[in-house]
Amino acid sequence: MTLLEDLKFRGLVNQMTDEKGLEKLLSEEKVKLYCGFDPTGDSLHIGHLLTILTLRRFQLAGHRPYPLVGGATGLIGDPSGKKAERTLNEQEVVEGYSDKIKDQLLNFLDFKGEDGATLVNNYEWIGSMTVIDFLRDVGKYFGVNYMLAKESVESRISSGISFTEFSYQILQSYDFYRLNKEEGVKLQIGGSDQWGNITAGLELIRRMSGMEESERPDAYGFTIPLVTKADGSKFGKTEGGAIWLDRDKTSPYEFYQFLLNTEDQDVVKFLKYFTFLSKEEIDKLEVEVQERAHERAAQKKLAEELTRVVHGAEAVEEAWKISAALFGGGDLKQLTANEVLQGFKDVPSYKVSEKGLGLVELLVEAEIASSKRQAREDIKNGAVYINGDRCQEIDKVMDGTDKIDGEFTIIRRGKKKFFLIKY
Numbered sequence: 001m002t003l004l005e006d007l008k009f010r011g012l013v014n015q016m017t018d019e020k021g022l023e024k025l026l027s028e029e030k031v032k033l034y035c036g037f038d039p040t041g042d043s044l045h046i047g048h049l050l051t052i053l054t055l056r057r058f059q060l061a062g063h064r065p066y067p068l069v070g071g072a073t074g075l076i077g078d079p080s081g082k083k084a085e086r087t088l089n090e091q092e093v094v095e096g097y098s099d100k101i102k103d104q105l106l107n108f109l110d111f112k113g114e115d116g117a118t119l120v121n122n123y124e125w126i127g128s129m130t131v132i133d134f135l136r137d138v139g140k141y142f143g144v145n146y147m148l149a150k151e152s153v154e155s156r157i158s159s160g161i162s163f164t165e166f167s168y169q170i171l172q173s174y175d176f177y178r179l180n181k182e183e184g185v186k187l188q189i190g191g192s193d194q195w196g197n198i199t200a201g202l203e204l205i206r207r208m209s210g211m212e213e214s215e216r217p218d219a220y221g222f223t224i225p226l227v228t229k230a231d232g233s234k235f236g237k238t239e240g241g242a243i244w245l246d247r248d249k250t251s252p253y254e255f256y257q258f259l260l261n262t263e264d265q266d267v268v269k270f271l272k273y274f275t276f277l278s279k280e281e282i283d284k285l286e287v288e289v290q291e292r293a294h295e296r297a298a299q300k301k302l303a304e305e306l307t308r309v310v311h312g313a314e315a316v317e318e319a320w321k322i323s324a325a326l327f328g329g330g331d332l333k334q335l336t337a338n339e340v341l342q343g344f345k346d347v348p349s350y351k352v353s354e355k356g357l358g359l360v361e362l363l364v365e366a367e368i369a370s371s372k373r374q375a376r377e378d379i380k381n382g383a384v385y386i387n388g389d390r391c392q393e394i395d396k397v398m399d400g401t402d403k404i405d406g407e408f409t410i411i412r413r414g415k416k417k418f419f420l421i422k423y
Contacts, residue, residue, distance in 0.1 A: 001279070002027070003061040009279060010272040012054055014192045017202060017221040025186065025220065026063070030115070033058055033187035034066035034179055036122070036172065037105065039074040039097030040086070043246035044104050046236040046255075049310070050227055050273055052108045054189060057276075059109060059117060066185055067105045071098045071123030073172060079165040080152040081193040081226075086165070098123075104245055108309070118183070122175050138174050139167075141207040142200075150196035169200045176201030177208055180219055189222045198223065227273065230265040245310055252311040253342035256319035259303035260296070264289055267298040275305040318342075325388075332388040337405035340420070344410065349420040352398070359384070359396035368411060368419050378413060385412040 004023055007013050016022055025031055035051050037044060044052075055065040074094045077086035089097070102119060109117040147153055150169060153161060176198070179185035188198050198221035205217040227235035236243045243258050244250040250258075262270060268286045271277060277285075285298040307316050322343040325332045335343070350366035360375045362368075363384070369375035378384050379394050386402055387410050398421075402409045409421040 003058065003063075007054075007057065011269060012050075012057075012224045012273065014223040014225045015195055015221075016223075017199065018216070022187070022220045022222065025218075026061075029186075031058070031063045031187055032066060032179075032183060032185040033063060033189060034068050034120075034176075034185050035189045036068040036070050036073065036175060037101055038070035038078060039094050039101050040077075040089075042097050042100050043244045043249050044101055045245060046243040046258075047227060047234070049245065049306075050224060051189065051191060052105065053274060053309070054224055055117075056108055058189075060276075064115060065109055065117040066179060066183065067109065067117060067119055068175060068179075069098050069101050069105070069119070069121045071095065071121040072126035073122060073168065073175070074098065076168050076171060077165050078152070078168050078172075078197075079156055079161055080197065083156075083159060085160070085162055088164075100246070120179070122171070122178075125178050126171060126174070134170075138170060138204070141204055142170055142173075146203075147200075150200065152193070152196050169197045170204075172197045173201040173204040176219070177204050180205050180217070186218060187220045187222060189224065191226050192223045193226060195221070195223050227270075230263060235266075235270075247311060247315075251342040251345065252307060252315035253319045253322045253339070254345070255310065256303045256307045256316070257323070259306055260299050260323075262299050262302060264293050264298075267302055271298060271302050271305075274309075275302065277301070277305065332410050333404055335404060337407040340404055340408045340410065344408075344418060344420045347418040347420050349422055351422045355399075357398050359386075359391065359398055360394065362398055362421070363411075363413075366411070366419055366421065368413055368417075383414050386410075388412070 001009070002023070003026055004013070004019075033055070035055055037048060052067075055067060059065050071094060074097065075088070075091060077088060098121060102121075105119060111117050111119065147166065147169060148157070152169065153166060156165075176185070176188050188201060190198055202217060202219055202221055205219050206215065209217060211217065229235055242250075243255060259270075268282065268289060271282050271285060275282075285301055288295065288297040303319070304316050307319060318339060322335065322339050325335055326343055348367070352362065357365075359379065360372050363375040363378070364372055369378055376394050379392055379396075382390050382392055384391050387404060398409065403423065404410065407423060411419045411421060413419070
């Protein structure tokens with residue numbers, strides 16, 4: 001199976017500017033390709049991951065990625081897919097975001113050796129450009145009617161778009177021209193919302209190279225679908241916000257659980273999108289979904305594979321351990337403080353400062369029980385568990401022996417109500 005055939009099988013082909021030409025190029029050359037990531041926040045999220053992993057697929061097929069951090073375009077704001085103007089960040093903020101995104105991109109691609117990926121930042125060539133240079137040397141190649149026809153601009157005409165965001169496609173187009181001329185990059189990839197910017201870049205390459213209208217540059221554009229769920233909603237969004245690649249914003253356990261909860265109608269598509277499993281392996285998992293959906297084998301595989309790619313093998317084992325402790329009868333006392341924080345991030349918590357506090361008093365103070373009478377009844381009836389063990393001692397005093405990793409105590413009331421006690 002060729003690279004393009006594999007991408008088609010996985011549903012990763014949305015649009016190509018010249019399929020036959022690109023197929024021929026990929027079969028004959030080690031192609032340099034790029035994709036841009038604007039630093040609009042301090043972390044990439046799971047929605048960006050599909051594009052990053054597509055770059056990796058190209059690299060594994062023998063091609064050379066140029067991941068681009070938009071240190072300059074991040075100061076402007078891409079109107080693509082946005083209904084309103086973005087809030088502009090200060091340069092120091094964008095520089096900080098750029099550094100963090102660079103570090104994340106380094107985790108997914110091979111940057112070693114002469115054939116390794118090359119990380120670039122468009123602030124290197126746009127940051128020093130004067131207004132006169134921009135208007136005379138680049139802007140003159142763009143017709144206003146041509147720019148207005150782009151979907152990213154046309155969709156914003158009625159609600160309003162500033163000249164700042166209107167000019168974004170010129171800057172991104174110049175990135176493609178610059179990388180094509182200086183580095184020999186012949187392919188730009190991106191999400192489907194980037195089609196207009198990508199084709200504008202190809203047009204700029206043609207015009208700045210002095211080609212006739214009928215001529216086409218030796219460069220190509222390729223887009224992948226935006227990731228949506230079967231119900232049409234955007235993938236990667238939860239009630240708590242986005243699913244981030246930064247473990248400090250979304251813990252490996254939360255990341256794992258998010259994927260584990262994938263709906264049956266989406267899981268096979270996401271296995272194709274996000275994993276490097278073979279067609280045969282995915283086909284087997286599809287049969288599992290059809291015949292034994294309750295076992296959730298496909299969801300488990302998706303969660304394991306993707307958590308391993310993003311956070312490493314240890315994070316997968318950590319997620320298993322926390323999941324077992326919470327849902328599979330595992331030993332809570334074997335968790336580390338970090339694992340407790342991941343698994344019990346969203347449960348009610350209470351900070352204890354008094355030493356030797358009685359269990360009855362703690363249940364009331366932490367609002368686990370409504371009164372001392374209720375607390376005593378719960379304890380007597382066996383409804384209170386300390387670190388997974390049932391406690392029926394009404395006179396129980398909470399001392400240092402009840403701490404997990406010296407920092408926490410987990411109290412459960414009934415079957416599912418967890419509470420985290422901090423010291």
